Amino acid sequence: MSGRTRLILTAVAIAVASVIFMLYLTHSSYGAPPLRCGIKALTGFDCPGCGSQRAFQALLRGDLAAAWGYNAFALIAAPVAVFLIVVEAGRECWPRFHRAVLSKWTIIAAAAAVAAWWIIRNQ
Amino acid sequence: MEYWIIIDGKARGPYGVADMIRCGVTLSTPVWRQGMTEWVPAGTVRDLAGYFSVNETYHSQQLDYSTPPPSPVDPAARQSCGDSEWRAANGDDDRPPMPSTYLGWNIAATVLCCIPLGIIGIIYSAMTRGRYDQGDYAGARNASKWASVWLILSVVFGLIQGVFVLATNILSLL
Structure with missing residues (x-):
């Protein structure tokens, strides 16, 4: 596995983990409201x-x-x-x-x- | 344009460019085509410049020009390189592989990042394909690069916005 591939895989893993964490953090049963879209x-x-x-x-x-x-x-x-x-x-x-x-x-x-x-x- | 190549000390050909690259031609492999006076390293042939990865290194000491150019070209001497199945599946056109259009990533970014910058990326995806179809391979690679730049921008701005919004949400809970 080349260094570049490893870098991309790490970035994807971090992105996926952050998305799941954010979904968990803002889950309605958890109490926090969903993130408001800045553009909106x-x-x-x-x-x-x-x-x-x-x-x-x-x-x-x-x-x-x-x-x-x-x-x-x-x-x-x-x-x-x-x-x-x-x-x-x-x-x-x-x-x-x-x-x-x-x-x-x-x-x-x-x-x-x-x-x-x-x-x-x-x- | 068809080329003859010297691999393992043996002149073979003629091949289209796609076949040639698949045969394991490197920057230093001697190649010859009709109109050339002698064998030259593939890396010095202008028409082939776009086909090699930039990481490939140039070994001029491996050159062997002892074999004279096979002239005139005899079509019956054509030798196949690689398996025929690959050929059947992929055809033997001379186009280099199409660069990534990043269309899927840009759609995902448009839908997930709350910043509609991915749409600009999708426009560059279309330009990548359009230029590729026109035979403008350098232009296609350039458009592909810009498609990835806008993808990265939409992810970065999406993350900045996400952090900002998350912070305001947490502050509002206190």
């Missing part, structure tokens, strides 16, 4: 990510309906993002598959979906 506080608009924390907390509780209500886009985007990350991480092993999955239209669709979600949720 500043502009009054929901950004594409607003509610994703509560959505994943609701998912941890097994409350799918509540999770959907907090941020439906995050629930759909999470597995897609994980899939894309795995495809890109192994792009040297499957260059053609990588090119097929990360097509121009995939990227345009992703950008359009984020933009559309941002507009729709602020209607």
Whole structure:
């Protein structure tokens, strides 16, 4: 394992641990309110990510309906993002598959979906 | 553009660039193509410059130019390199692998970091792919780099905001 790989793995592990810790710290049964989104506080608009924390907390509780209500886009985007990350991480092993999955239209669709979600949720 | 290479003292070819790299060509491997007067190290061929990793070191002392260029090129002399299955699965096009677009990471950052900077990263993902399709591989690598820069920025600003918001939340509890 190269030094760079180890560095990336460590960073990912720390990030995952901090997210779980934050979810635990702000879990509604623990007493603390969920973290307020700074963009929302500043502009009054929901950004594409607003509610994703509560959505994943609701998912941890097994409350799918509540999770959907907090941020439906995050629930759909999470597995897609994980899939894309795995495809890109192994792009040297499957260059053609990588090119097929990360097509121009995939990227345009992703950008359009984020933009559309941002507009729709602020209607 | 097809090249002949000398590996283990044997001239082989002709290969497309992708095949050549898979054969284990390094910066110092002697290569020849039609129009060249003699074998030259692969590292000095301008068209091949983008295909080597920057970490590769140059061993000029390993050069062996004793074998004369195989000319004229006889297509029947083509030798396969590597397994045919790899070829069937990946085709033998001459394009280098596409750089990472960081699309998945930028989507995750957009959704999780509360800072919609990931969207700028997604735009650079699209530029990476667009330039790659145009054959602008250096431009594609550059766009890929910027996609990762915006990813890092959105994570860093997301963390700063998270810490700030967490601090205000904790203060409000006191």
